[in-house]
Amino acid sequence: MRSPSPSLLGLVGRAALGALVLVAVVGPLLSLGLWSVAERWHWPAPFPQQVGMKYWSRMLQGDPLRALTRGVTIASVTTVLALAMAVPVAYLAARRRLPAGPLALALFILPQAFPQLPVFASATVLFYRWNLAGTVPGVVLIHLVGGLVYAVWTLTAAFRSIGPELEEAAQNLGASTTRTFFRVTLPLAMPGVVASAILVFLHSLDEFNGTLLVGAPYVTTLPVYMYTASLGYELQIASVTALVLMVPGVVLLLLLERFLRAEYLAFFGHL
Amino acid sequence: MNRWERWGWTLAALPAVLVLLVTFGLPLAQSLAASFVRDGRPTLENYALVYRLYRQDVLYTLGVAAAGVLLTFACGIHLAGYFRLRAWPWVEFLLKVPLFVPFVVTGHAMRVFLQPSGTLSLALGALGLVAPGTRLGLGEGWLGLVLALTWKHLALVVLLLVGAFRAVDDSYLEAAQGFGAGYLRQTWAVLVPMSATPLALACVLTLTSMLGSFSIPLLMSRGSGPQMLMIDLYYRFGQHGDFGVASALGVISYVLASGAVYAYLRSVAR
Known part of the structure; x- marks a missing residue:
């Protein structure tokens, strides 16, 4: 031009x-x-x-450190569970073999479209009944809502980008679909799987709405800790926490800007 | 895929579906049902209470979201058009940063930046643009909220629009240039009409996200005056323990979000 x-x-x-x-x-x-x-x-x-660095050093002890480690634990568990559960759905969807395909996929997109808070408030009522409110498993479950949605969509895109020719070649040599998946498709899709894992991990680490409702009052992650500090006019503590919360995302943006495809980036807008 | 493998894969896909049904489907259905029940009886009383207590807040929420969408797209269209016509990678990169700043961090950052004694007032005072010691009241009212929501959503809108604008063939822009069209004419007469579908989609998604915004208004509001719908819902649920009215507020937000639901479902159907 x-x-x-x-x-x-x-x-x-x-x-x-x-x-x-x-x-x-x-x-x-x-x-x-x-x-x-x-x-x-x-x-x-x-x-x-x-x-001075007084408030930064305070970050490394006591409540904020506990909130950070607890958040990382929850995010790790959420990521492993979300990926393990999303892989079969995504693979079936990518090969158009999902039973009741469009209906099932709609379930994996609707949480994006509806306002979260009323649904999470309602989930909190249910979780109280099931003794899951205020527990780590309850928070992991609520993080899985977004986590599963992100994982299914990014993994579907990753599996779809691998042409069926290689799978057909493996199958012609006598490998079963399952064997082909683990030996051919999954290794080839690894970059997409890693991107998906990072996305789910970041989602869980930054999740606030669900954690505030379901986790209260016993499970405090870093975003909830930051909210409490900010409302209590502990602006320094809240600002240190806010910066710590930004670090993973900004590092990712700097390192991976070239590798992250636009459709992945679009998901970050919902963090 | 033989029959056994097919069964195996379907079985393996089941946990994800079950988890979403329990953590999303069931709560959604429960909130719909609970909005029509009060004291154990089916009734429309929850909605009557919403009308009596919160009708101004519904309008306020719509107004803030509409203003936010207008501002976001007024900036977004011009920026994306500019990046399409005159590449400027580092500014484009800079605009992506808010994409990675979580909503709750945005809320706190904007609170510190925009509140009357915030850093914006201080910076403008130090530069002599306002009298030193002036407390700009930007952060606490609707305008601060609109600015904060725009700050967070602009990144995604620019990302989507630049993608759509880059898909427009150069020959159309060259033809417009040949007739003497400048940057504004090329943006509004060529790029915008040719990207109508992605533009409308981005618009619906932004509107829904702003209508349902919670953490940004939660951190920025001063607790008096009109509130965003999600803040009302949170306090109705958390402090009053009134799940019925909270659910009715939720159902209203579902109705307001129905445009996004439709857009998303259509994207699945494709």
């Missing part, structure tokens, strides 16, 4: 646009950074009077 000749107006506009995007995107995140190191900040000074 013919590149337009740069006019003065165009260049000024371009610079203004770049500056505006920079301020709008980075500004709120920079405030978090400032608050996280502000040991003393009295209004209306534009900068903290005293900066």
Whole structure:
């Protein structure tokens, strides 16, 4: 395409646009950074009077550390369970062999479309009846709602991108479908499986709505901890926690930007 | 795939379906049913209470979501059109960052940034753009909420729109350029009409997400004045223990989200 000749107006506009995007995107995140190191900040000074790592070091002990390790444990269990359960569904869907196909797949997309909170509130009522409210298994179950949806869709895309020719070749040599799947299809789909696992893990680590309702009052993960701190005007603690919560996602964006396909990225919008 | 394998695979697929039925399907059905029951009797009283107590909040929620969608797409269309016509990778990358910032973190960041004594007031005061010590009241009302929701949703909208705009063939844009169309004309007269379907889809998804937003308003609201629907639902459920009215609020949000349900189901049917 013919590149337009740069006019003065165009260049000024371009610079203004770049500056505006920079301020709008980075500004709120920079405030978090400032608050996280502000040991003393009295209004209306534009900068903290005293900066230090006091609140960061507090992150490494006591309640926040417990919330972090508990969140990582829950996310790990959720990821393993979601992937193990989603692989058969995704493979059958990719090969169009899912019984009651469209109906079953609809079940795996509707949680994305409905507002989460009323459904989770209703699930909390059920979980109370089943003694799952306020327990780690209850929180894992609620994280599996989003986790299964993400896993099924990313894995279906991954399996579908592997053409049936290789599978047919293996089957012509006498391998069963199941053997072919484990020896041919699954290894080839490994990049997609890894992307799916990362997505489910991040979803669980960042999940707030369900954890707040189902986990209360005994299961506190990092997002719930951050919410409590922010509402209690412990802005430093909340800001440190917020930055810690952002780390995995931003690292992923920096490392994998080129490898993450647009349809995976679209899922992150729902975190 | 022989008969035994077919049975085996179907059996292996069953747990995922069962888990979603128990954690999503059953609660959804229960909330629909509970919205029509009060004190053990079938009734419309929950809806009457919603009308009496929350009708302003329903309108407020619709207004905030509509304003958010307008602002998001006013920015998103122009940005995506700009990136399509004049590539600018690092700004495009920068705009993707909020995609990876969880909703609840966005809520807290915007609270710190926009509240009256927040960092935006301080920065503008330090730069001399407002009198030092001015407390801008952006963060606590509807405008702050709209700005925060836009900040979070713009990333996904730009991502979807850039994808759609890149699918438009260069020859159309070159033809428009030949007639002297500039950036704005090319965006609005070529790119937007040729991407009508993905644009409408992105619009419906953004609207639903904003209508159902919970953690951002939860962290930004000051507890008085009109509230978003999900905040009402949370307090009705958590503090009043009134599952009936909470469910009625939920059913209203399902109805408002029906556009997204339709769009998603159509994408499955394809």
